[in-house]
Amino acid sequence: MSEAAWAILAENDRGGYTVPTAHLYPFQWNWDSAFVAIGFATYDIDRAYRELERLAEGQWDDGMIPHIIFHAPSDTYFPGPEVWGTRHRIPTSGITQPPVFGMALRQVHEAASAAGRPDAVERTRKLFQNALRSHRWWLRARDPEGTGLVSILHPWESGSDNSPAWDEALKRVPTSTKTTIRRKDTGHVDAAMRPRDEDYQRFIHLVDVYRECEWDPARQWEAAPFKIADVQMTGILARSTADLLILAQSLSSPEERGELERMHQVLTEGLARRWRQDLSRFVSRDLVSHRDVEAPTQACFIPLVALTLDDQQRRAIRSEIKRWLDGMVVGVPSTAPFSPAFEPKRYWRGPVWAVVNWLISDGLRMNGSEDLAREIEQGTVQAIERAGFCEYFDPTTGEGLGGGTFSWTAAAYLVLSQ
Numbered sequence: 001m002s003e004a005a006w007a008i009l010a011e012n013d014r015g016g017y018t019v020p021t022a023h024l025y026p027f028q029w030n031w032d033s034a035f036v037a038i039g040f041a042t043y044d045i046d047r048a049y050r051e052l053e054r055l056a057e058g059q060w061d062d063g064m065i066p067h068i069i070f071h072a073p074s075d076t077y078f079p080g081p082e083v084w085g086t087r088h089r090i091p092t093s094g095i096t097q098p099p100v101f102g103m104a105l106r107q108v109h110e111a112a113s114a115a116g117r118p119d120a121v122e123r124t125r126k127l128f129q130n131a132l133r134s135h136r137w138w139l140r141a142r143d144p145e146g147t148g149l150v151s152i153l154h155p156w157e158s159g160s161d162n163s164p165a166w167d168e169a170l171k172r173v174p175t176s177t178k179t180t181i182r183r184k185d186t187g188h189v190d191a192a193m194r195p196r197d198e199d200y201q202r203f204i205h206l207v208d209v210y211r212e213c214e215w216d217p218a219r220q221w222e223a224a225p226f227k228i229a230d231v232q233m234t235g236i237l238a239r240s241t242a243d244l245l246i247l248a249q250s251l252s253s254p255e256e257r258g259e260l261e262r263m264h265q266v267l268t269e270g271l272a273r274r275w276r277q278d279l280s281r282f283v284s285r286d287l288v289s290h291r292d293v294e295a296p297t298q299a300c301f302i303p304l305v306a307l308t309l310d311d312q313q314r315r316a317i318r319s320e321i322k323r324w325l326d327g328m329v330v331g332v333p334s335t336a337p338f339s340p341a342f343e344p345k346r347y348w349r350g351p352v353w354a355v356v357n358w359l360i361s362d363g364l365r366m367n368g369s370e371d372l373a374r375e376i377e378q379g380t381v382q383a384i385e386r387a388g389f390c391e392y393f394d395p396t397t398g399e400g401l402g403g404g405t406f407s408w409t410a411a412a413y414l415v416l417s418q
């Protein structure tokens with residue numbers, strides 16, 4: 001099966017960067033590419049570096065790494081560069097995605113060093129600076145009040161676009177748009193597995209608002225009708241910061257190390273405060289309504305990748321995850337099966353995602369749950385072996401859904417089947 005995974009990554013290669021899958025997602029996506037780089041690091045280190053280097057080409061002068069880099073034109077995706085109207089040298093979207101970049105850089109560097117590659121230090125050092133500038137952007141632009149939690153201003157930034165976690169907040173966003181919506185996704189994939197039209201209207205309303213702010217982070221922060229201090233994003237940022245700190249021991253100055261240490265402390269403290277013992281989960285915070293986001297989604301478990309939990313928390317999380325796995329053919333569902341919002345086939349409202357399982361099992365292992373981590377990893381590998389390298393899986397049947405020949409599913413397979 002590894003050969004099949006390599007073949008998918010080769011097929012989705014567009015010249016040093018990998019599209020998530022042909023037609024449905026014909027550009028370079030931020031967190032997809034970071035996971036793909038980790039996959040490449042298992043067998044082609046040069047290509048792993050290239051993936052991150054090509055992603056870094058899209059980095060804005062203010063440090064943000066956009067969620068889509070439009071390296072080459074394609075008319076099979078909406079919204080394309082003309083809708084975003086950003087002004088980077090290479091056309092990009094105007095929002096970002098989870099910063100898996102730092103995690104990936106550490107993995108790639110370690111693989112390169114183990115292989116004794118002479119170019120490892122120089123290539124990692126350059127990418128380290130890209131990562132550092134992006135982390136500075138995160139704290140400046142997305143936590144201007146210094147709370148230790150970074151916010152998303154658009155559901156697309158979370159990576160889990162139509163998650164029930166955003167339902168309440170998204171309801172307040174108008175459905176009116178200045179941009180004409182021409183969805184392409186439902187031409188590639190069954191509409192029942194995708195976000196609804198109303199979701200798209202709100203997604204595009206938000207793009208219109210931020211484009212009118214000329215993509216200026218301070219103006220966007222003020223104007224944002226959707227603003228959520230997100231535990232998944234903060235968890236990934238904190239973990240990437242920890243990984244950069246490890247690289248910084250040999251590759252960076254004492255000043256930069258100190259800066260990363262401070263970032264790490266602020267983020268892990270912010271994250272730790274989001275634990276809710278009564279729910280056995282971490283919860284995000286809606287900064288518009290000032291309410292906790294209690295919807296049970298995969299995001300609640302992602303802080304495990306960044307925090308060392310106490311015994312009581314570990315026990316609570318273990319039994320909560322087991323409750324979500326109960327009766328499922330494959331876990332972990334992206335929405336708890338006992339939630340009224342659970343839809344096993346609709347995108348981020350229930351299906352299982354290989355990269356999410358990768359993060360959750362990594363976090364469980366860090367927190368002493370090796371057995372549960374292995375169970376989730378093996379379940380993921382088996383689901384892929386049965387159904388193929390699909391975008392996501394129905395947890396109640398194991399059926400493969402969404403786009404086929406998916407890059408990050410191939411990368412997850414390579415890493416989790418090791």
Ligand code: 2M8
Pocket residue numbers: 020025029031032067156158159160161
């Ligand atoms: C999905 O998101 C894009 C928008 O970014 C879309 O639906 O058009 C999400 O699953 C996201 O997490 C992922 O990065 C992207 C490409 O695989 O597709």
